[in-house]
Amino acid sequence: MEKKPFSNAETLQNRAHKLIPGGCHTYAKGDDQFPEQAPPFIVRGSGCHVWDVDGKEYIEYGMGLRAVTLGHAFAPVIEAAIRQLATGVNFSRPAPIEVECAEKLLELVPTAEMVKFSKDGSLAVDGAVRLARAYTGRDMIAICGDHPFFSTNDWFIGTTDMAAGIPESTRHQTVKFRYNDLKSLEALFEQHHGKIACVIMEAARTEEPSPNYLAGVKALTHSNGAVLVFDEMITGFRWHLHGAQHLYGVTPDLSTFGKALANGFSVSALAGRRDIMKLGGSDHDRERVFLLSTTHGAETHELAAAIATMRFYQQNPVVETLYARGEQLRQGFERVIANNDLTGYVDLAGRNCNLLFGTRDADRRPSQPFRTLFMQEMIKRGIIAPSFVVSYTHSEEDIDRTIEAAGEALAVYRKAIENGIGSYLEGRPVKPVFRRYA
Numbered sequence: 001m002e003k004k005p006f007s008n009a010e011t012l013q014n015r016a017h018k019l020i021p022g023g024c025h026t027y028a029k030g031d032d033q034f035p036e037q038a039p040p041f042i043v044r045g046s047g048c049h050v051w052d053v054d055g056k057e058y059i060e061y062g063m064g065l066r067a068v069t070l071g072h073a074f075a076p077v078i079e080a081a082i083r084q085l086a087t088g089v090n091f092s093r094p095a096p097i098e099v100e101c102a103e104k105l106l107e108l109v110p111t112a113e114m115v116k117f118s119k120d121g122s123l124a125v126d127g128a129v130r131l132a133r134a135y136t137g138r139d140m141i142a143i144c145g146d147h148p149f150f151s152t153n154d155w156f157i158g159t160t161d162m163a164a165g166i167p168e169s170t171r172h173q174t175v176k177f178r179y180n181d182l183k184s185l186e187a188l189f190e191q192h193h194g195k196i197a198c199v200i201m202e203a204a205r206t207e208e209p210s211p212n213y214l215a216g217v218k219a220l221t222h223s224n225g226a227v228l229v230f231d232e233m234i235t236g237f238r239w240h241l242h243g244a245q246h247l248y249g250v251t252p253d254l255s256t257f258g259k260a261l262a263n264g265f266s267v268s269a270l271a272g273r274r275d276i277m278k279l280g281g282s283d284h285d286r287e288r289v290f291l292l293s294t295t296h297g298a299e300t301h302e303l304a305a306a307i308a309t310m311r312f313y314q315q316n317p318v319v320e321t322l323y324a325r326g327e328q329l330r331q332g333f334e335r336v337i338a339n340n341d342l343t344g345y346v347d348l349a350g351r352n353c354n355l356l357f358g359t360r361d362a363d364r365r366p367s368q369p370f371r372t373l374f375m376q377e378m379i380k381r382g383i384i385a386p387s388f389v390v391s392y393t394h395s396e397e398d399i400d401r402t403i404e405a406a407g408e409a410l411a412v413y414r415k416a417i418e419n420g421i422g423s424y425l426e427g428r429p430v431k432p433v434f435r436r437y438a
């Protein structure tokens with residue numbers, strides 16, 4: 001077994017696990033999500049390149065869980081945040097930049113009439129849930145069961161395999177329908193007649209919507225008196241500058257943004273119809289809704305980063321570049337899959353701006369050990385790739401290097417298919433985040 005190269009990192013890793021449950025603050029970054037060959041920590045990044053604690057350089061994909069769309073330490077965004085930091089970040093009254101940022105977001109999402117900012121995407125989706133419940137006077141939530149994540153809150157986590165600590169009563173409030181299957185949503189509305197407050201889904205993930213599906217969801221949701229929420233955490237500023245709602249031509253009642261909104265700074269947004277959103281304000285005579293109000297809610301430097309990011313999207317071909325680099329990567333990856341006779345064992349799913357790879361074992365069943373092997377061989381070749389989600393700063397050369405590495409990694413994969421994975425996998429396999437026991 002090859003010796004792992006991390007000297008400083010292993011000590012740090014031990015300290016991390018002693019002090020922090022799970023060893024880090026986001027499960028998707030955890031040790032169990034990566035092969036043992038992965039650098040345990042990343043010290044710095046520039047563009048799509050990152051460096052570990054021992055100074056080794058890598059090309060990174062899916063940066064910051066897809067938040068860092070423009071690249072690490074991206075100058076126009078950093079400079080805007082620094083300028084704002086120098087004038088104070090949090091006052092006892094709102095800052096003008098809150099209005100400026102709202103105007104900018106509504107310029108980019110013209111299908112919405114009002115917006116409120118928060119920190120994490122989950123909080124924005126939670127805000128949508130509370131508004132929908134207040135607006136309809138109902139408790140239940142219908143979510144798309146084919147979409148993996150909506151919120152860190154009990155109403156969603158209670159539906160996963162990691163539901164410890166969540167009351168049974170809460171778990172039953174959320175029900176699931178299938179994507180591209182209107183009948184499954186219709187069945188939920190029949191089964192829970194008059195009880196569902198909202199329908200929450202991504203407009204698309206790896207599967208494209210069938211013709212009229214999204215319009216059908218909207219019509220069904222409205223005819224049953226519920227609120228339609230599109231979670232644009234991933235699709236926003238990636239599928240299209242104006243969101244998936246613009247691309248597919250279906251406007252939801254509420255939509256949520258985060259991730260790419262501020263190039264890694266912590267800003268999320270809940271946007272949508274005025275008559276629903278305004279329940280969070282005071283200019284109505286209905287019961288008031290406590291909507292997204294926190295101490296750190298609108299820190300000025302983060303809003304400055306969001307404005308600079310959105311401005312850069314408007315002025316530069318960012319979305320087009322994501323699609324173009326993804327296309328280059330798709331073509332090259334499909335070529336090396338074919339060269340290694342791995343069609344049916346390794347594949348790509350999703351739009352070119354958001355590519356995910358799939359790994360299967362010798363019996364062509366989805367395989368975490370084979371996922372680990374592929375990631376392990378990529379890491380050895382200087383590529384950290386939990387996905388193939390590109391950023392604006394992935395250059396054509398970066399993609400070429402990735403395809404070359406993938407060709408070599410897949411040659412090892414091929415041997416593992418033929419001879420068994422045992423002598424190729426150099427550590428324990430990765431595991432899904434949502435599992436009941438360690």
Ligand SMILES: Cc1ncc(COP(=O)(O)O)c(C=O)c1O
Pocket residue numbers: 065119120121122123125149150151152202231233234258259
């Ligand atoms: C579609 C979707 N919605 C919501 C969230 C939650 O966002 P956050 O992690 O910023 O709370 C995520 C995070 O991965 C997501 O992918």
